[in-house]
Amino acid sequence: MESPFQRRPLSTAATSFVHAMPHPFSKPEGLPLPTGARRSAAPRSTSPLLRRRWVLGLMAIATIMVFSLMTSSHTYDVGLDDHDTVAAGQRRAPVAVDPTRYGTPGSKGGYEREQNVLDEGDILSENELAVDSEIEIHRTPEEAAAYEAAQVKAAQDAEDTKTAQLRVLIWWLYNHGEFPESYGGVPSAEALDGMGADGLEKKLLALDDTSEFYEGWEENATHTARVTVFSKSYCPYSRKAKGILNQYHISPYPYIVELDQRPDGHHIQDMLQLLTGRRTVPNVIVDFASLGGSDEITLLHGEGVLQKRLVNYHLIT
Secondary structure, eight states: OOOOOOOOOHHHHHHHHHHHHHOTOOOOOOOOHHHHHHTTOOOOOOOHHHHHHHHHHOOOHHHHHHHHHHHHHOOOOOOOOOOOOOOTOOOOOOOOOTOOOOSSSSSSGGOOOOOOOOOHHHHHHHHHHHHHHHHHTTHHHHHHHHHHHHHHHHHHHHHHHHHHHHHHHHHHHTOOOOOOTTTTOOOOOOHHHHHHHHHHHHHHHHHOSSSSOOOHHHHHHHHOOOOEEEEEOHHHHHHHHHHHHTTTSSSSSOOEEEGGGSSSSSHHHHHHHHHHHHOOOOEEEEEEEESSSSSHOOOOOOHHHHHHHHHTSSOOO
8 A cells, every 4th residue: 555655756747847947056047049140149249450550549539639739828918907807618809919019918018028119218328320321321431531630539538537536536535535434435437537637636625624635746646656656455356456566576666556445435436436437356556547457457467567567657767
């Protein structure tokens, strides 16, 4: 007799159904691909030529975009004040370039900096210069010669005036003249040129009448202070120039003015600037004309020119 708990074999239909059911711990399979996709499911390989064309195309597009951004960002905002505004998306009107102005576009008025701005006075000066040149070109030979001679004479007269004024100053200092502490300063170049040697003599006597400008003092000044050296005792260049002059045994002996040992040394230097064009030391004066400083004296000494000049001036034998 068959037991009720005996396992019976499944029918064929039941077996197929059981096998068709998914296992609870199994990974579900994907949906089946269409018929056309099944044939092309294998991955395709892109050719190098196609990839190169894609890269070149992307680079071209990027270049065009960058160029457009650069050109749009370099539009100059010119011709407006700081408080002016422009509606969004609108460009400011271009500003006409002024030919009389120089600079770099980009700031107010179209220029970041201005160099050599020409104004009406400059233009008039250039026109006057052109007129003068034209007049000079049309001078007759006689007029041109007379004009040139007048120019030479004016230059010589100015030089003679400076020499005479320098003689006055040196003689005044040689006779213990001194600028007072309350002295307001040397006159201007124009005032000094206008007063001449006589005017400077009166001005110095008004400051300090210790020195005397008696009759014939010019000749005495020539014999006693033909060679004058404006120096500073601590200056190595001054010591060098004085050492060179000592080699020649000059007679009369050079008159040495140590500016650092005088309370009015800076006033004397200001006067020397006007009369000789030199404010630095040393300043070597021969026959009341400046020969220069240490460099010039060293050069003249090395070339033998200084000795020849001193012989010609009858300062050495």
